[in-house]
Amino acid sequence: MSKAELYRKLEDEARVRAAGERNPIANAANFSALMFHFLPDINWAGFYFRKGRWLVLGPFMGKPACTRLQVGLGVCGTAVAQEKVIVVPDVHKFPGHVACDEASNSELVVPLHRFGTIVGVIDLDSPVLARFDEEDIKGVEALARYWVTASDDWS
Template structure:
């Protein structure tokens, strides 16, 4: 079992640097994509404060399908361009949403969620899916989270 040593109370820049280092150690030598996504979701969920969901949606047959995650049961399928995940996937850009209740077409999988960040996973120009994090706290995510999670996704894609 992998033991994480990340202190969630340190500055975000340090926290994300350590999170990426932990990720690299966790997935080193493991070629299985799903196994690495599962461990990545657990690492994020248990390392970052104020989350109620952390996981992946994978692109299959033109729609996003729930993949490995931590948290309450989730929406299984999300159309491209719908909700925060579908928008991030369609636009291929990270979406940082301070208040999901103000996001047009937000899909409420968990009524406790108030803010969200979604990072697309793109390898060699191909969209593989998205990393999705939800928080019960309004305005939980900011530019530091965007950079840190984009670095996290880049490290994950480079390792598998």
């Protein structure tokens, strides 16, 4: 199965799980589990939610993670500060990388945009160097857009 097909199946399953459910935490929990189990070579999949100048840990699958990340620092914080997707082929070469799991070698962070504001990020880590490519970006961006439309604003 191609990556594009894999992401279509993942999004279809996310739509089934979110059908009739508007709670953002419940949806983030299911999306995290789906990404973790659907995507190969992933050792962490989850959400961080923005609270002022911090990103606070949300639902995830993987080893215990950093509870708070400062906006502007690390891969997640940089993605929020720069308001863009960040792919890091080798996290050990990323200035200021915050190592929550020493087994992680590459990372993909996709901001969650709601009404022109970043409310959080989806974060994926892999033990494989250079694990993430354009297909992963497209697939996770689609999931991020769907999570935003499927979930009520709780702030």
